[in-house]
Amino acid sequence: xxxxxxxxxxxxxxxxxxxxxxxxxxxxxxxxxxxxxxxxxxxxxxxxxxxxxxxxxxxxxxxxxxxxxxxxxxxxxxxxxxxxxxxxxxxxxxxxxxxxxxxxxxxxxxxxxxxxxxxxxxxxxxxxxxxxxxxxxxxxxxxxxxxxxxxxxxxxxxxxxxxxxxxxxxxxxxxxxxxxxxxxxxxxxxxxxxxxxxxxxxxxxxxxxxxxxxxxxxxxxxxxxxxxxxxxxxxxxxxxxxxxxxxxxxxxxxxxxxxxxxxxxxxxxxxxxxxxxxxxxxxxxxxxxxxxxxxxxxxxxxxxxxxxxxxxxxxxxxxxxxxxxxxxxxxxxxxxxxxxxxxxxxxxxxxxxxxxxxxxxxxxxxxxxxxx
Numbered sequence: 001x002x003x004x005x006x007x008x009x010x011x012x013x014x015x016x017x018x019x020x021x022x023x024x025x026x027x028x029x030x031x032x033x034x035x036x037x038x039x040x041x042x043x044x045x046x047x048x049x050x051x052x053x054x055x056x057x058x059x060x061x062x063x064x065x066x067x068x069x070x071x072x073x074x075x076x077x078x079x080x081x082x083x084x085x086x087x088x089x090x091x092x093x094x095x096x097x098x099x100x101x102x103x104x105x106x107x108x109x110x111x112x113x114x115x116x117x118x119x120x121x122x123x124x125x126x127x128x129x130x131x132x133x134x135x136x137x138x139x140x141x142x143x144x145x146x147x148x149x150x151x152x153x154x155x156x157x158x159x160x161x162x163x164x165x166x167x168x169x170x171x172x173x174x175x176x177x178x179x180x181x182x183x184x185x186x187x188x189x190x191x192x193x194x195x196x197x198x199x200x201x202x203x204x205x206x207x208x209x210x211x212x213x214x215x216x217x218x219x220x221x222x223x224x225x226x227x228x229x230x231x232x233x234x235x236x237x238x239x240x241x242x243x244x245x246x247x248x249x250x251x252x253x254x255x256x257x258x259x260x261x262x263x264x265x266x267x268x269x270x271x272x273x274x275x276x277x278x279x280x281x282x283x284x285x286x287x288x289x290x291x292x293x294x295x296x297x298x299x300x301x302x303x304x305x306x307x308x309x310x311x312x313x314x315x316x317x318x319x320x321x322x323x324x325x326x327x328x329x330x331x332x333x334x335x336x337x338x339x340x341x342x343x344x345x346x347x348x349x350x351x352x353x354x355x356x357x358x359x360x361x362x363x364x365x366x367x368x369x370x371x372x
Contacts (some may be wrong), residue, residue, distance in 0.1 A: 002309045002369070003078030004339050006065045010037035010072050015044070018076050019051045026078035028175075030118060031057035031162045032343045033074040035152040041159050045166035053078075056085050056175040058120045058150030059160040059167075061316045064342035067334045069319065069326060075341050077309070083118070084111050084176040087163055092126040092170050099127070099134045107138060114176035116144045116369070121172045123149020123346025124157040126203045128359050129271030131172045132349065136357035144181045145357050146367040147174075148313045148345030149269065155259065180305040180370035184298030185350050187255050187363040188291030193221040194279030195247055201274050206244070206258070206266045209278070213264035218242075221280050235261040240320045243362050244268070244278045253279065257317050257347075257361035269347050270359045283362075285325050288318060292364040293332035300335075305370040310334075312342030313365040319344055321362075333366055 003026055007014050022029050033039060039059060048055055062071050086106045088099060117139065121128055128149065135145070150160035159167035196217060200208035209217040222242045223229050230238045236259060245253030256278070260267035272278070292314070299310075312333050319326045334340045348360040350367070 002339070004309065004341060005076040005078070006073060007076070008070065008073040010034065010074065012043050015074060016047045019047055019053065022076055022078040023051055023053050026053065026080055027082040028054040028079040030077040030079070031055065031074065032063045032341065033057070033059045034063055034070060034072050035059055035061055036072045037074060039167070041167045048162065048164060048166050054083055054085055055162050055164045056083070056118060056120060056173050057162040058148070058343070060150060060343040060345055061153045062319065062344040064312050064314070064330060064340065064344070066340050067330055069330065069344070077341060079177070081178055084114070085163065086174050087165070087168070088131070088172045089168065090170055091122070091131055091172055094127065096130045096134060099130055100137070103134055103138050111176055111178065113178050114143060116146065116177045116179050116181040118175045118177060119145055119147030119172070119349045120161055121147070121149050121349070122157065122160060122169050123151040123269060124155060125170045128347065129273070132357055132359045135174060144183055145349060145351050146181065146183055146311060146313060146365060147349040148343060149347035151346040153316065179308070181367050182299045182302040183350050183365065183367045184295035184302070185360065185363060185365050186291040186295040186298070187252065187360070188287040189243060189245060189255055189281040189283045189362060190287065191245060191253070191279040192225060192282045195277035198272055198274050198276045198278060201272050203271050204268050206268055206272045214266055215261060215264040218266065218280065225282060232261055240317050241283060243281050244272070245281045246272070247277045247279065253281070254358055254360060255281065255362040257315070269361050283321060285322055288322060289325070289329050289332055292329045295364045295366040296333045296335065299366045299368050303368045307338050307368045308370050309339040309341060311367040311369055312340055313348045313350070313367070314342060314344055315348060315362045316344040316346065317362050318364070329364070333364070
């Protein structure tokens with residue numbers, strides 16, 4: 001069984017103590033921590049560097065432990081196996097070819113018996129989409145992936161990725177594990193208008209739809225459904241209920257979350273590529289909760305091993321949308337008396353061994369993880 005510790009104190013002393021406790025009988029640790037803990041490189045790096053554990057994980061707005069969401073605290077998941085961790089730094093400064101070259105240098109050292117890759121990426125940086133494509137192009141469908149984007153609801157980019165080197169930002173961290181996994185993905189958002197062609201964009205910045213200013217098109221639709229006209233002052237509050245959905249060959253759209261308005265341009269979590277066709281979506285609380293349950297059901301149905309723990313990667317904007325009803329979403333996933341751990345992320349990373357690896361927004365990802 002995984003050696004799981006939840007520490008609600010958020011103290012540095014307790015962080016160090018828990019790392020020492022886990023290192024006595026584990027070789028690796030996944031750390032899921034809350035932004036409100038106030039962890040910084042100065043405080044955390046000495047502990048991470050001095051400990052013998054292989055380290056991965058991230059800092060998020062909130063974490064989930066069993067049936068409760070916490071805005072302060074840290075989850076430690078101790079693993080008996082020595083998971084193989086790889087890091088690509090300065091991803092916002094690299095094009096696809098450079099990212100691919102960096103990853104190819106690391107492939108020769110990979111354990112061929114690995115069945116799952118735990119993926120964490122700075123959720124507030126550029127070129128996330130390129131990183132995910134490079135990861136899939138190098139490792140393909142023979143392995144499952146699960147993880148998410150780190151970051152703070154202040155939208156201030158800062159070190160938020162745990163590694164044995166210390167806290168990092170603007171990086172991709174991916175860890176190969178021998179643990180078996182089954183994964184379910186679902187979001188529950190429905191189209192209200194579209195499709196529109198993305199005729200101008202720059203990585204995460206959506207500039208034009210159908211050759212018109214993006215926000216002009218967006219506002220013309222959203223104002224028909226929102227409680228008040230959307231503008232600069234209330235953009236984040238209203239936009240959380242009206243994401244974009246990128247049309248794909250599969251039945252489920254890939255959701256993109258607009259979080260910042262700059263004039264007529266919208267900054268999204270995750271890339272929106274020129275040439276994509278997108279719909280404007282809207283959510284209903286019951287549909288979102290049902291989708292989370294569906295993700296758990298899919299993962300459970302595909303599980304052909306003994307479950308060790310359940311990893312719930314859920315989008316922070318689902319919490320902002322569901323508010324007090326978010327507890328029902330957790331309850332829809334928490335089952336079978338198995339330990340549930342999770343994070344509320346800036347984008348969700350998953351595939352199920354059958355489909356292309358994607359970086360999702362506003363989506364529920366449930367992974368059942370077996371013994372490594």
